[in-house]
Amino acid sequence: MKVQEIREIIKLVDQSSIEEFVFESEGSKVEIKKHSGVTYSAAPQIAPVQEPVAAPVQAAPPAPAVAPVVQEAPVQEAPKPAAADQNLHKITSPMVGTFYQSPSPDAEAYVKAGSKVSTDTVVCIVEAMKLFNEIEAEVDGEIVEVLVKDGQLVEYGQPLFLVKPQ
Structure with a gap:
């Protein structure tokens, strides 16, 4: 994925109401999360759904509205025909x-x-x-x-x- 494509995704996520965006392709993973000032944590949804619990957030220097995180993860390829x-x-x-x-x-x-x-x-x-x-x-x-x-x-x-x- 090219840097320009990632920038366009960041702009789209920033302008939308989406709080988190994850994209995986060919061994690359792009994860974008908005900073809303409150951190939410929820248990896995195996049992009935639990409401998110707000945790206090420490003051930090101003950050951009969207922080991209790019991780390279190995992806197992299916056997080729x-x-x-x-x-x-x-x-x-x-x-x-x-x-x-x-x-x-x-x-x-x-x-x-x-x-x-x-x-x-x-x-x-x-x-x-x-x-x-x-x-x-x-x-x-x-x-x-x-x-x-x-x-x-x-x-x-x-x-x-x-x-x-x-």
């Missing part, structure tokens, strides 16, 4: 948005595993800010695997499909 070992082309998301495999909920998917595609074949839609962007294969070949599920949020550069080039 045998197809990933071959020379496959990855069709990636050109933007952050929501992945849709068909033009409407009741329509057939644009492509599925085994579908033949050409450079201008539409393979999916990524919705960003109410704009539906058609994503093209950009390569001639056969879809080997669909890597995301319909309605899933995707990141910039995230692989969506594996294609065996022809």
Whole structure:
């Protein structure tokens, strides 16, 4: 994740009523918490939900409204399919948005595993800010695997499909 993207997230969280935001991707974790002057602590919600208990806060020098905490955490990767070992082309998301495999909920998917595609074949839609962007294969070949599920949020550069080039 780029610094500019983190700054934009900080601004959005700062302008919203969200008190805490956590994002994990590819072994990185971004955790943002607002400083409201009161610290709340709650027990795990295994039993009935308990009300937060306010703890006194010591005076501290003025701090920014949002304090980002970036932690690198190891993430176990799932075993890669045998197809990933071959020379496959990855069709990636050109933007952050929501992945849709068909033009409407009741329509057939644009492509599925085994579908033949050409450079201008539409393979999916990524919705960003109410704009539906058609994503093209950009390569001639056969879809080997669909890597995301319909309605899933995707990141910039995230692989969506594996294609065996022809």
